[in-house]
Amino acid sequence: MNSVADRGWSLAAQDIVRAGARMDQRGWVPATAGNLSRRLEDGRIAITRSGCHKGFLAQDDVIEIDPEGRPRVAGDRASAETLLHTQLYAHDPAIGAVLHGHSVAATVLSMILAEPAIRLAGYELLKVFEGQATHETSIRVPVFDNDQDIARLATVVAPSLGTMPAGYLIRGHGVYVWGRDMDMALARLEGLEFLLACELERQKR
Numbered sequence: 001m002n003s004v005a006d007r008g009w010s011l012a013a014q015d016i017v018r019a020g021a022r023m024d025q026r027g028w029v030p031a032t033a034g035n036l037s038r039r040l041e042d043g044r045i046a047i048t049r050s051g052c053h054k055g056f057l058a059q060d061d062v063i064e065i066d067p068e069g070r071p072r073v074a075g076d077r078a079s080a081e082t083l084l085h086t087q088l089y090a091h092d093p094a095i096g097a098v099l100h101g102h103s104v105a106a107t108v109l110s111m112i113l114a115e116p117a118i119r120l121a122g123y124e125l126l127k128v129f130e131g132q133a134t135h136e137t138s139i140r141v142p143v144f145d146n147d148q149d150i151a152r153l154a155t156v157v158a159p160s161l162g163t164m165p166a167g168y169l170i171r172g173h174g175v176y177v178w179g180r181d182m183d184m185a186l187a188r189l190e191g192l193e194f195l196l197a198c199e200l201e202r203q204k205r
């Protein structure tokens with residue numbers, strides 16, 4: 001089947017274009033930063049082409065990769081961070097969308113705090129993350145050191161898969177968040193970005 005002609009593919013590409021515009025509107029994908037992906041019900045994975053501005057994506061900027069992250073069409077250049085998406089899909093069959101952004105809050109907080117994780121506690125908005133029913137809880141968001149070798153970075157992230165209710169940060173780089181579908185991934189990203197912005201404000205006081 002021609003992967004760009006069928007309805008499932010078209011809906012997945014629309015999800016990615018729409019989410020990219022939303023992330024850009026919020027200032028989370030400056031220049032060509034960020035990458036977005038979506039897994040279709042039939043298992044195909046759609047991801048952003050490398051180097052595009054994620055606020056101005058066209059459907060043609062969304063390409064198909066196999067579960068190992070290889071583009072289906074020879075010559076297509078998938079996101080440089082494709083392996084961070086495919087490792088999440090491989091780990092959990094319930095994940096349907098993965099989002100990566102470079103917000104000011106994620107970048108600055110991960111640089112000014114030297115710890116291997118940020119703990120978010122006491123916020124009503126923690127309830128956006130599955131399994132959280134009260135503000136009287138805390139969530140650990142791991143911070144991994146940045147690495148231009150994405151395969152190596154993926155091996156550092158791997159032991160934490162399944163233990164990250166909100167997502168994770170890459171130091172001085174950005175945030176990774178996921179969900180069962182694009183709406184859920186966007187809601188979780190919006191929640192985490194809000195909480196990171198709150199933590200950044202608290203650091204100033």
Ligand SMILES: CSC[C@@H](O)[C@@H](O)C(=O)COP(=O)(O)O
Nearest residue numbers: 032033034035050051052079080
């Ligand atoms: C504009 S520099 C950002 C990139 O190095 C990278 O971190 C990023 O998020 C976008 O890479 P891409 O290959 O377009 O998916």
Ligand SMILES: [Zn+2]
Nearest residue numbers: 033034100174
């Ligand atoms: Zn990035």
